[in-house]
């Protein structure tokens with residue numbers, strides 16, 4: 042019963058096999074290998090963006106921080122949700138890689154920004170000229186840190202606000218596949234056609250060992266990204282092993298199959314939890330993360346049975362009256378099984 046994070050899952054067998062298959066002979070390094078070239082073309086095709094620049098890195102934090110660095114100046118503000126991963130879980134990497142940009146936090150329900158809140162935050166910034174940080178960029182996460190998703194129309198409404206102030210927009214897509222299979226739309230519709238300038242396209246949480254693609258829809262920003270990636274220590278020398286993962290991930294729509302399974306398991310889990318006495322969902326379940334509150338006694342039973350997941354916030358205590366509900370996050374993955382879900386639910390009940 043492993044629900045702590047999709048970061049704890051292993052590597053999908055197709056991806057591991059692709060790594061072994063790529064381990065033959067000598068190939069050009071630093072991205073000059075043929076596997077990388079093929080992956081770049083495949084992602085351009087998937088996103089209907091033949092001019093896009095595509096780069097591979099090994100972590101989502103690197104993808105996000107380097108994306109921000111090419112979208113804003115050090116004196117610029119990065120407008121993001123209060124619970125954005127770039128705010129809560131990247132140890133200041135975006136601030137570091139941008140040379141000091143300030144994250145300006147925007148509230149909104151279920152970890153989603155709304156146009157009015159974003160507009161108010163941007164308008165309030167740089168109101169006193171040189172004395173303030175300037176307006177830099179916007180970053181939004183899809184699927185969000187609360188397991189919710191933005192529709193293409195919601196993305197377009199936020200990027201329209203950004204455009205009012207001539208700001209570029211980044212999408213943290215560490216769980217983009219999970220959002221896309223729920224939306225059922227084409228990748229382009231919820232990215233560049235909705236006004237996104239740069240996408241962090243995640244692979245690691247959805248079955249890869251460690252690979253993320255940064256897709257820059259305006260190639261004018263490409264060279265600066267290359268320089269920043271190398272200078273930041275994120276240009277892999279044996280780049281073929283990043284490309285092999287991504288190639289297998291995209292091949293035959295594996296990325297969609299893996300995400301569809303993870304989401305289906307989350308839906309099963311959420312439905313079961315909703316039927317547990319004293320339990321309630323704290324965010325809508327729209328991707329592969331379930332946020333729910335249930336009585337301490339249920340938490341204690343699940344933990345005693347060996348279930349792994351985080352109370353959310355982390356720092357709550359299992360000690361205390363059994364009937365008190367505590368909130369938690371449970372994350373399902375490409376290899377979560379129905380039996381795992383049903384056993385966990387039985388312990389909760």
Ligand SMILES: Cc1ncc(COP(=O)(O)O)c(C=O)c1O
Pocket residue numbers: 048099100101102103105126182185186213215216245246
């Ligand atoms: C929404 C989101 N973005 C970015 C990241 C960063 O990925 P990494 O931990 O590979 O740096 C994570 C990590 O799980 C995440 O949940």
Ligand SMILES: C[C@@H](O)[C@H](N)C(=O)O
Pocket residue numbers: 045046047048126130
């Ligand atoms: C750090 C933690 O938030 C991680 N990104 C996760 O989603 O599990």
